[in-house]
Structures are given as C-alpha cells and as structure tokens.
Amino acid sequence: MKYSYTTYFAEIYDEVMKNVPYQYWFRYLKDILKYYKCQPNKILELASGTSNMTFNLINLESVNTITALDLSKAMISKAAEKLEYRTLNQKKFEKFNLIKNDDNYQLQNSSRSLKIKFSVQNMIDFSFAEEFDLILSFFDSLNYLTDIDQLQGCFDNAASSLSESGLFIFDMNSIGRIKTIAEKSFMIEGDNYECFWEDIVNEKENLWQVKLKICPDNDQLPCFEEVHSERGYKIKTILRLLKHSGFKAVDVYNAFSFARGKNNSDRLYFVAALDENRLQNNEGQLKKIYYSTKNRIDYFLVSLRYLF
Ligand SMILES: C[S@@+](CC[C@H](N)C(=O)[O-])C[C@H]1O[C@@H](n2cnc3c(N)ncnc32)[C@H](O)[C@@H]1O
Known part of the structure; x- marks a missing residue:
C-alpha cells in the first residue's frame, strides 16, 4: 500500500470533501439501525478519517462509547482537533462539556456521558480489550485494502471485536464502479x-x-x-471472506436503498452478523419498502442540491 493521508492531505481533506453528504449518509445509517432494531452502546468506526461520520454518531441516543480508528495519525489528530474546537465553538456540541484524558475524550451534560476514543491502528490488524455492538466503516475505506488477505484480516478482527448480537456495517465501491x-x-x-x-x-x-x-x-x-x-471486489468474494471470518448472515444493499446490491450498483452497503438469525430480527417487509422509498427520495433531493 502506497503512503497516503499524510499531514498535507489531512490538512485539506475536509475542504476537498466539502460536498460529501455525510448527514444524508447518517440518515440512511439510522434507518438501517432502526430496521434491524439495533440500539448500540459501544461503536467502533474503522478508517474514521477526520471523524466526519463519528461526530454524527454522537446523535445516536443509545451510544455511550465511540472508538474511532484510523491508520493515519495526521487524520486522527485532525479529528481530535475538530472535536476540541467544536465543543468550544459549535451549537450542536454546546450542551456538552469536554474532558480530555490522553487520546480519550469524555463529553458530558446533565443527561448523558459519552466517551470518544481515538486509536491509530491498521484495520487489517487491530485489537481491543473490549467488544463492540456495532462496527462501522464509511466512504469506501475498505476498498483501500487492495490485497484480499488484508480484507480477510480486517474481517477477522471485526469478527473478534464484535459482540454476538452485534452488527458490522460498511460501505464499498462496487467492482462495477471501480x-x-x-x-x-x-x-x-x-x-x-x-x-x-x-x-x-x-x-x-x-x-x-x-x-x-x-x-x-x-x-x-x-x-x-x-x-x-482502491480495489473493487465482487460481492461473492466479499461474502466468502465474511463467511470465512465467522459472519453467518449478511445483507447487501444498493446504497441509500434497501434494494439488493449488485456488482454494478455504484456503492454497496453490507450488514453482517455473527448470529445466523440476527438479521431476521427486523421491522419487516413493509418498513423496508418505506425506508427504501424515503431514502431514494432523500437521495434525489440531495443530488438536486449539487446540480444547482
Ligand atoms: C476516503 S477516507 C474516509 C475517511 C472517513 N471514513 C470519512 O468518511 O471521511 C479513507 C480513510 O481510510 C484510512 N485508511 C486507509 N487504509 C487504512 C488501514 N489499513 N487501516 C486504517 N485506516 C486506513 C485513511 O487513512 C483514510 O482516513
């Protein structure tokens, strides 16, 4: 893997990505979590970058710990700097007091106490003493694992760090898009x-x-x-690797809908579980149609914003 996300790029990353609709991605994630009745306490975000999604995850009421992992120290430093700045300067974070302890932050208000931990690790080979009930990764970060063994390593570690009833949700650029x-x-x-x-x-x-x-x-x-x-992988290859790591149930969606993902979908979302029955614990077919329609309309409106 060639060296990327150096200090230079970390410095301008948010400006270069200013049109990325993270809030819209977060709305879609919330619908996936609702559909699968997932109310996570402990979240691990892989390849969290400058934490543009991490800060959205704070809005999930059930969450009390978010661990943001990235290989790039420069991206993690930028994320920590943003967290400190926002707690002091932005309305959304106004209600929280921030307590810093090394790379760990405690966000506190009268009703909630939330830990945010930053961790510089390689997602092909990471470990934590604790288990998570939700592991996430966004913005085709897993496509950065250009060797199949690296992807397998990532899935193996995700499986060992996930609780038995937990979910592993990630997006990838499809092979067709690449x-x-x-x-x-x-x-x-x-x-x-x-x-x-x-x-x-x-x-x-x-x-x-x-x-x-x-x-x-x-x-x-x-x-x-x-x-x-970034490398593109066929869906069947990803499913085989997930299975090999111990994931017994996997749903694959065409991003921002609940329609089945295909190799020529643009972006894919994978929802993987260790328990073979976990994905059957959901809100049912009608809700799936509702969330799918809602997200397609949302997607259309978000796209319009970039046309005009
Ligand atoms: C496209 S950026 C996405 C960042 C973030 N998820 C977002 O949505 O803005 C890809 C990220 O993957 C990270 N990355 C690439 N390879 C990695 C690896 N092997 N382990 C951990 N992070 C990695 C990069 O440092 C970078 O922050």
Missing part, C-alpha cells in the same frame, strides 16, 4: 493551496488510483505527492 470510473485530471483550488488530482483506472486489476499533488501557495514550501489506491 472499473468504469472515467480517467481524468483536474485541479482543486483552495484558499492557500492547489491540488492536482489524477484518476487512473486499471480495469483488468479492478484498481482505481488517485494521484494527488498538493502545492501550497508559498514558494518556500515544496509540493507534496501521494497516491490513493
């Missing part, structure tokens, strides 16, 4: 940097690479380059 990404290059102009972006697709290897060259608006500072690599 193969059909248009090769292009463009420039993103920030307030104090320029970022040259180049998409390269190796259709045969199901591999998408993004080459970034980030140049600060300061002649004294050098430009910095990094490469991001």
Whole structure:
C-alpha cells in the first residue's frame, strides 16, 4: 500500500470533501439501525478519517462509547482537533462539556456521558480489550485494502471485536464502479493551496488510483505527492471472506436503498452478523419498502442540491 493521508492531505481533506453528504449518509445509517432494531452502546468506526461520520454518531441516543480508528495519525489528530474546537465553538456540541484524558475524550451534560476514543491502528490488524455492538466503516475505506488477505484480516478482527448480537456495517465501491470510473485530471483550488488530482483506472486489476499533488501557495514550501489506491471486489468474494471470518448472515444493499446490491450498483452497503438469525430480527417487509422509498427520495433531493 502506497503512503497516503499524510499531514498535507489531512490538512485539506475536509475542504476537498466539502460536498460529501455525510448527514444524508447518517440518515440512511439510522434507518438501517432502526430496521434491524439495533440500539448500540459501544461503536467502533474503522478508517474514521477526520471523524466526519463519528461526530454524527454522537446523535445516536443509545451510544455511550465511540472508538474511532484510523491508520493515519495526521487524520486522527485532525479529528481530535475538530472535536476540541467544536465543543468550544459549535451549537450542536454546546450542551456538552469536554474532558480530555490522553487520546480519550469524555463529553458530558446533565443527561448523558459519552466517551470518544481515538486509536491509530491498521484495520487489517487491530485489537481491543473490549467488544463492540456495532462496527462501522464509511466512504469506501475498505476498498483501500487492495490485497484480499488484508480484507480477510480486517474481517477477522471485526469478527473478534464484535459482540454476538452485534452488527458490522460498511460501505464499498462496487467492482462495477471501480472499473468504469472515467480517467481524468483536474485541479482543486483552495484558499492557500492547489491540488492536482489524477484518476487512473486499471480495469483488468479492478484498481482505481488517485494521484494527488498538493502545492501550497508559498514558494518556500515544496509540493507534496501521494497516491490513493482502491480495489473493487465482487460481492461473492466479499461474502466468502465474511463467511470465512465467522459472519453467518449478511445483507447487501444498493446504497441509500434497501434494494439488493449488485456488482454494478455504484456503492454497496453490507450488514453482517455473527448470529445466523440476527438479521431476521427486523421491522419487516413493509418498513423496508418505506425506508427504501424515503431514502431514494432523500437521495434525489440531495443530488438536486449539487446540480444547482
Ligand atoms: C476516503 S477516507 C474516509 C475517511 C472517513 N471514513 C470519512 O468518511 O471521511 C479513507 C480513510 O481510510 C484510512 N485508511 C486507509 N487504509 C487504512 C488501514 N489499513 N487501516 C486504517 N485506516 C486506513 C485513511 O487513512 C483514510 O482516513
């Protein structure tokens, strides 16, 4: 794996991703959790980056501990910096007091006490002393595991860290999307940097690479380059690996709906459980249709926002 998410990119990540509809993703996640009657106390988020989803997870009332794991120390530092800043400056966090203890944070108000822990670890090989009842990963982070053994390692560790009745929910770019990404290059102009972006697709290897060259608006500072690599996997391969790790039930959805995911869906959501009957404990077919329709309309409205 080539080195990526260095300090330079971590610094501009949120600006580059400013159009990513995290809040909408969170609404979809909430519907998945409701559908599967999941009220998690302890959440582990894999490849949490600068914690754009982690901070949404705070809104799940049942949660009392969120552990955010990422390989990049720079991304985790940015996340911790944002948490401290927001607790002091933003309305949403106003109701909480923040107590810091090394890499652990305690958010406290009159009715709730919530721990947020940051952990720099590799998701192919992580371990925790505690178990989680929900493990999550978003924004095609698992596609960064470009070797099948790495993906297996990640699933093995997720299985060992999940409680028996817990859920492992993650999204991935489908193999169909990875193969059909248009090769292009463009420039993103920030307030104090320029970022040259180049998409390269190796259709045969199901591999998408993004080459970034980030140049600060300061002649004294050098430009910095990094490469991001994502591999697409067939659904049946992912299901086989999950099964091998001990996941006995898996539902696969076309993202932002509850329709069955296919290899040519754009983004896929996987819901995996260790207990073979766990996914049958759900709100039923009518609710599934309701959530699916609701999320498709929501998706349409979110897309319109980016057209105009
Ligand atoms: C596209 S970003 C997504 C970040 C975050 N999930 C979000 O939604 O903004 C991919 C993230 O995966 C992390 N990552 C890549 N490979 C990893 C690995 N082997 N273990 C842990 N994190 C990894 C990167 O550091 C980066 O933060």
